[in-house]
Amino acid sequence: MKLFDLRGGVHPEGKKDLSADRPIRALPLPKRLYISLQQHIGAPASPVVSVGERVLKGQLIAAAQGAVSAPIHAPTSGIIAALGDHVAPHPSGLQVPAITLESDGEDKWIATQAVDDPFALTPEDIAARVGAAGIVGLGGATFPAALKLNLSRNSGVQTLIMNGGECEPYLTCDDHIMRERAGEIIEGIRLIAYAVSAKEVLVGIEDNKPEAIAAMQAAAKESAVKIVVMPSMYPMGSEKQIIQVLTGKEIPAGGRPADIGVLVHNVATAFAVQQAIRYGKPLISRIATVSGGAIKQPCNLEVLVGTPVEELIAYTGGYTQPAARLVLGGPMMGQQFTHTDVPVVKGTSGVLALTSKEIGQAEPSPCIRCSTCVRACPVGLLPLEMASRIRASDLASAVAFGLKDCIACGSCSYVCPANIPLVHYFNYAKGDLAAQERAKLKQEATKKLADARNERMARIERERAEAMAKRKAAKEARERAAAAAKAATEVV
Template sequence: MKFMKLFRRLKGIGWGVHPADHKRPAADAPVRAMPVSARLYLPLQQHLGGPARPVVLVGQKVRKGELLAEAQGAVSAPVHAPTSGVVVAVTEVAAPHPSGLTLPAIILEADGLDEWTELRGCDAPFALSAAEIGRRVAAAGVVGLGGAAFPSAVKLVGAARARVAALVINGGECEPYLSCDDRLMRDSAPAIVDGIRLMLRATGAGRALVGIEDNKPEAIAAMRAAVAGIGAVRIHAVPARYPMGSEKQLIQVLTGIEVPADGRPADIGVIVHNVGTALAVRAAVREGKPLISRLLTVNGRCANRPGNIEVRIGTLAEEVIAFAGGLKGDGLGLARRVIGGPMMGVQIPHWRVPVVKGTSGILALDATEVDGIAGRETAPCIRCGSCVKACPMGLLPLEMSARIRNGAFAEAIPFGLKDCIACGCCAYVCPSHIPLVQYFAHAKGELAGQERDRLRAEATKKMARQRQERVEREAREKAEAAARRKAGRAAAAGKQGEPACFNPRPD
């Protein structure tokens, strides 16, 4: 085991890529807090799992932090009012999604008072039981703030049940351009460490390993200072390599254990949470504050003043950009709008989409930043194997894309299509500029569609069978009722000694 670890260290990390990070100067600019917008657009699904169910009516006055929509189903998260105001509509709004489709959402008109509802905090949170911490985190609507937006309470409670040994805290922030986690660690390290200790309490894990990429020396120093004297939390500087912030890669680098292909981190006794999530957990448990705002990075060469901004959930990206300083030349040189990071984020058709809980960045990229991705011609695969070397999951992207291009989606599965984390390293290194990761996204969507169709066909069969049974049962019941009526009449006729008449009511 020791030998293997040494061997790995000598070998270095083979996977991944190292794009220019473009994090500064945005990372060094002080955080700015954005004032509340006039209208906030709050999608009911800002998380993985079932959409939240609205519990307010149009025209209802709500205060800041009040519940607007409750969690629905086992994996779900509630939505709270980011400010005080009036619910003006429950309708569809554009989703931060490449399709430009809409999502059901609540529209809240701010009244400008921004007054809090009554909060139920806790001064001695370490006296709370693990289940109670999980309940408070669930009630506050905390989701993973690294980008995937998985409901945090589900993960905490699941980890406690699986008796995980270690908590991995993700401060990697490997996506270029983004620096919101870096900024959080520099500015609020003690609070993050407090949140991590609460997570340790909630999961029953014995230790926490915080992985921070070595291109953030200020964050590492601040976090090291904050954990001085706390034995259970360790800060590790990890090599800056994309996708270090992917949970399976970070776990492997920090613990040396690999998550099995069809397993989850909890299967090897580990769970991963983001540093921003730790902060949200602390606010939820200590102060009873729901997740109603987040820190995000505005960046890209088109942005006038790149930096990190504290934004209320539901603010339109358009307004965030205007607050940040607008676009250079009024957006004349704008080549691409991206929500999230440049590697895994989504390209959006317009800026009128709301900031949701998982929005880590808003990027306005110009042609020089996009060029080499969009402008270049795709050439045939020369089987150089660069994508195989870059793939952090050890898959064969060239083999998968060849099959997907031919429409044989199922044949790509044995090469690991289902293990693909869509990090985009393969497409980044491809000398022929083949859009490999787009092929995989397409294939995953098609396969999911086929699975949906299969389930639908099964459901149809079941419904047809049930209808058949119902029709037969109703016919039988009708016949029995008719027989009873007849018998009753015959008995009545027998008593009175009169001849039974024919059915007076023709059926």
């Protein structure tokens, strides 16, 4: 199959060998789980259990709220210990509402509904079951999968692309799920393709995962699913880029893949879909890679959602040396975290403990305009120009240079010889612009309120004045009448 070129891109050191030959192991049942209510893009789920309630594994504990949301299920059986805030897997280290579950050690499943012939279900039914199972994009974007299915079916998607790129260094979780569960993944892929009636199904896998490619090819033999080997390059696994490489098409700016007849899902999502449809199991666990130079035994673990990260690190034998930085996700786009009791969420693909040598970050120096960042940018932006505008607080100019098209992949920062934190500048600018936008909306709303109040005050004043005038007129009329009467009596 003919592949198209990726614009720009970088070749970060893979580091996948640290955990590449470690089969997936299940993490022992943790004592306490902190299940965040915000594990997806959209509105947080709202709890449907109360403190002290006993729940079974797979039982719904928080329901989806609004159009864009996903439900959350109990990862194991136990007792709800608390409904409150817990530290979020987010660089801010802020608290988010979470459900604390005390495991009872029995890990007892709720009754599930298995389906013998999933292809007898209607596409709508598949989407509904995927939605009810709380499945979100496991590649990291955590967009509710059912919404994507419905949107794609309604807009007539032709091509289904399954993303097995895993271009982030260190991470091997998708590699291993493809090696070890290829049969289930292929069935999941066929279910998704059936649900959106896609005509073409492509699975893109980077050529640095030969075992996964072989396993997937063997599993896909009898089906219409086509395994495509892609060159290893970052950010191959980004949605926009994998579409470009496999189809040569580009998503129009501000659009969605469905606009060009494409749907992209991660391979791990396909596995979750298969489990949900065939066995009725909701999404309560995921595969995550624990790796990094400071980790004693890097490995791939199947972990329950809500497991504190420190349990993962402890299970792998702890640190060989103090970690210079702890990261959730891959090193290119992952987020630093400081509290090791942050829970694993549905989108957690990896936990990295990096040494300062691996990070290789130095003090930033002045930009020499070498335009290495321009060559590295997969979108075709001018990172150096945008950063210099943002540094001078000229955000409008940065937007004119295409700030909003930035996918924050980090390629520019990675290659910058001056160590300028380019993506940091861009994300600061995006955040600041969003805050300004919010402030503007609020101001418009409060202005309307103020105007309404002023009008009301004026009306009240007017009415009062009118009432006064009326009273005065009445009084005068009375006086006149009295005077007239008096005059009349005097005359008489």
